[in-house]
Amino acid sequence: MQLENLYYFKTELDTEGILFSFSGPLSQKLLLEMGDTLRNKLTLEKATPSLTLKVFSMLVEQTQNIIHYSAEKRTPFHSKEAVSEGIIVVGYENGRYYVLCGNRIYNERVNRITNQLTKLQKMDKDELKDYYKEQRRKGPYADSQGAGLGFIEMARRSATPIEFNFQKVDDRFSFFSLKTSV
Amino acid sequence: MENLKIKATRYTPEISFNAETNVLELKGECYPENIAEFSDPLFSWLEEYLSVLGNQAVIVNVDLNYFNSSTSKMLLNFFDRLEAEVANGKNISVNWIYEPENDSAEEYGEEFQEDLESLSFNLVTKEE
Numbered sequence: 001m002q003l004e005n006l007y008y009f010k011t012e013l014d015t016e017g018i019l020f021s022f023s024g025p026l027s028q029k030l031l032l033e034m035g036d037t038l039r040n041k042l043t044l045e046k047a048t049p050s051l052t053l054k055v056f057s058m059l060v061e062q063t064q065n066i067i068h069y070s071a072e073k074r075t076p077f078h079s080k081e082a083v084s085e086g087i088i089v090v091g092y093e094n095g096r097y098y099v100l101c102g103n104r105i106y107n108e109r110v111n112r113i114t115n116q117l118t119k120l121q122k123m124d125k126d127e128l129k130d131y132y133k134e135q136r137r138k139g140p141y142a143d144s145q146g147a148g149l150g151f152i153e154m155a156r157r158s159a160t161p162i163e164f165n166f167q168k169v170d171d172r173f174s175f176f177s178l179k180t181s182v
Numbered sequence: 183m184e185n186l187k188i189k190a191t192r193y194t195p196e197i198s199f200n201a202e203t204n205v206l207e208l209k210g211e212c213y214p215e216n217i218a219e220f221s222d223p224l225f226s227w228l229e230e231y232l233s234v235l236g237n238q239a240v241i242v243n244v245d246l247n248y249f250n251s252s253t254s255k256m257l258l259n260f261f262d263r264l265e266a267e268v269a270n271g272k273n274i275s276v277n278w279i280y281e282p283e284n285d286s287a288e289e290y291g292e293e294f295q296e297d298l299e300s301l302s303f304n305l306v307t308k309e310e
Contacts, residue, residue, distance in 0.1 A: 028215040032192050050285050053248055057286070060213050060250050067215060082215075133297060136255050149251035157286075 016091060023087040026070075031063045038090060047097075054157060054182040055090065055097045061150050062101035062178065063088055070103035071173055096159055102177035110166050110174050117164050117178075120155040128156045154180050183234060186227040194220050195246060201231055207243045213250035221256045225263070232267055240272070245279040245308075247287065254290070261294060265301040275302035282307045 001009070013021060020038055022030070035056055042052040066086035067073070073084040086103035105113070123131060132152045155162045158180035167175045183201045190196035195210030214220045242264065249257070264274050278294065280287035288305065295303045 028193070036192075048283070049281075050283055053284065053286060057248065057250075060248075064213070064215060064250065129293070133293065136258055137297075149255060153251040153254075 017093045018089055018091040020090040021088070024085065025083040026063055026066050026086050026088065027081050027083055028064075028067065029081065031060065031067075034063070034088075035059060042097075051097070051182065055099065057157060058099040058154065058180050058182060059088070059090060061154050062099055062180075065150050065178075066101055066103045069105065071105050072103070096181045098179055098181040100177065100179045102175060104169060104173045105176045107168070107172060107174050110176075113164075113176065114166070116151060117162060120151060121161050123155070125156065128152065132156055154178075157182060183230060186224070188223075197224060199224070199227055199231070201234075204235075204238050204240045205243065206240065207245070209243070209245040211248045212246055212253040213248065214253075217250075217252040217256050221260075224260070228260075228263065232263075232272075235267075235272060237271070237273055240274040242274065242276040243279060244276060247281070247284065249290075258294065258297065261298055261301060261303070265298055268300045268302075275304065277304050277306045279306045279308060 019041060020034070022034065038059060039052055039056055042055060043049075047055070063086075066088065067082060067084045070084035070086050072086075073082050075082045084103065086101060088102075089100040091098050091100070120128065120131075132149065135149055135152060151162070160181045163179040165177045167177075169175055185201055186197060186199035188194075188197035190210040193211060193213050195208045195212050198205075198207045198209075200206070212220075244257070246253075261276065264276065268274055278287075278291035280291060288307075291303075291305045295305065
């Protein structure tokens with residue numbers, strides 16, 4: 001990138017209402033630092049403690065989703081902390097905070113995630129609550145590394161229906177992106 | 183038996199499980215990358231504790247300002263385990279403690295309450 005372009009890049013982010021963004025290797029350690037900084041920033045913006053926690057919660061679920069499921073997840077031999085490539089964005093538009101996340105996934109996972117998220121999009125808040133409780137009672141999916149509740153949690157807490165998209169990168173990968181708001 | 187004491191980190195709560203006073207406490211925030219790594223020692227301790235527990239009253243204080251979705255699953259397993267002991271005649275009650283303005287914590291507490299039958303599960307707000 002040309003040095004002069006950095007200003008335009010930053011102006012573009014500001015115009016979109018983006019108050020925080022990170023693209024590159026994500027880890028639990030980085031999440032701790034991002035989370036603290038975001039909470040301080042929101043407190044300065046006079047968000048209530050409850051709203052601040054809700055935005056923070058979206059940041060945690062989405063970042064941990066990248067950490068667990070990015071197709072570009074690697075663990076250095078000298079460390080036990082994984083590094084997963086992805087992008088995370090927090091912004092403000094139309095009176096709401098939004099959180100966006102994106103990462104590469106293997107093409108064979110596209111259908112399953114699409115079905116799962118489409119199902120959540122069609123549910124109202126009561127149905128989401130029942131589904132959440134039902135899934136919490138069940139064990140996680142075989143390839144799930146958390147409790148498999150992340151997407152349902154995001155859908156439940158989002159003020160607008162969860163949005164998602166896939167863009168094909170090549171024969172192996174697609175880029176998965178997701179948006180929620182609070 | 184030994185008490186279980188674990189200091190809080192930035193993403194795991196302080197644990198104080200006391201086998202003499204029969205007060206079990208979790209306090210702080212919980213969003214580790216791998217919940218099992220954190221919770222396995224808690225469940226191991228709990229199993230040993232329940233195996234020697236008589237009919238003394240046990241108080242479990244859960245004061246978690248924030249926890250992630252995999253912790254929510256772990257908490258349900260924890261409460262289910264306690265509820266199973268209540269069915270065996272044990273005297274266990276849980277206090278779900280939260281700040282009055284933390285509406286998410288209140289809602290989570292209500293949902294655990296709905297999912298539990300015989301375990302006494304109280305919602306307790308902190309003093310302002």
